[in-house]
Amino acid sequence: xxxxxxxxxxxxxxxxxxxxxxxxxxxxxxxxxxxxxxxxxxxxxxxxxxxxxxxxxxxxxxxxxxxxxxxxxxxxxxxxxxxxxxxxxxxxxxxxxxxxxxxxxxx
Amino acid sequence: xxxxxxxxxxxxxxxxxxxxxxxxxxxxxxxxxxxxxxxxxxxxxxxxxxxxxxxxxxxxxxxxxxxxxxxxxxxxxxxxxxxxxxxxxxxxxxxxxxxxxxxxxxxxxxxxxxxxxxxxxxxxx
Numbered sequence: 001x002x003x004x005x006x007x008x009x010x011x012x013x014x015x016x017x018x019x020x021x022x023x024x025x026x027x028x029x030x031x032x033x034x035x036x037x038x039x040x041x042x043x044x045x046x047x048x049x050x051x052x053x054x055x056x057x058x059x060x061x062x063x064x065x066x067x068x069x070x071x072x073x074x075x076x077x078x079x080x081x082x083x084x085x086x087x088x089x090x091x092x093x094x095x096x097x098x099x100x101x102x103x104x105x106x107x
Numbered sequence: 108x109x110x111x112x113x114x115x116x117x118x119x120x121x122x123x124x125x126x127x128x129x130x131x132x133x134x135x136x137x138x139x140x141x142x143x144x145x146x147x148x149x150x151x152x153x154x155x156x157x158x159x160x161x162x163x164x165x166x167x168x169x170x171x172x173x174x175x176x177x178x179x180x181x182x183x184x185x186x187x188x189x190x191x192x193x194x195x196x197x198x199x200x201x202x203x204x205x206x207x208x209x210x211x212x213x214x215x216x217x218x219x220x221x222x223x224x225x226x227x228x229x230x231x232x
Contacts, residue, residue, distance in 0.1 A: 043222055048220075054207075054220060088154075088218075094157060094215060101152070
């Protein structure tokens with residue numbers, strides 16, 4: 001199986017831009033997905049297919065891909081964005097992998 | 108509102124068995140792949156298993172292969188996870204989730220757009 005690597009933590013002040021990266025050798029061939037998880041709650045899908053945003057997700061959430069790295073960008077970070085963020089991918093053999101997660105702290 | 112509700116969690120001794128259920132409502136259950144994801148206390152998300160909409164294809168993480176079995180009853184709109192030979196390291200909140208389908212594709216695994224609230228499984232003597 002393959003791995004997805006995320007930084008353990010990212011800190012940003014309110015109103016600034018947060019960027020969370022996810023790296024993996026399989027990412028040039030597979031889509032990446034991003035989830036937000038707040039304490040005691042189930043994960044919420046915020047980005048699919050590298051850069052698509054589900055309905056109901058604020059426009060300040062965006063995704064991009066370049067080579068073996070995908071990036072979740074949160075523009076104009078708000079206090080409510082403080083959460084754990086996970087990247088995820090899946091291959092054609094049915095294997096699903098999650099990154100280790102990144103704790104976003106809003107200072 | 109589309110909803111998934113897990114049940115069946117609890118305390119079980121090492122080596123024991125448990126069956127989790129996930130009841131789905133307000134969507135055409137048989138049209139969607141489903142998955143189980145777990146989260147150990149204070150840890151990250153770990154994929155466990157996935158099954159196609161028809162139930163004809165199933166996939167497992169190496170950590171549970173041979174011990175866990177995923178299944179579904181489309182007539183009851185319910186997903187299951189039969190867990191045997193349980194170990195302390197299986198202790199986690201277990202979530203079921205529905206695969207996201209676009210207008211052009213509906214894979215068995217991909218993004219997961221609807222999640223249940225989770226059910227806690229504790230393996231301890």
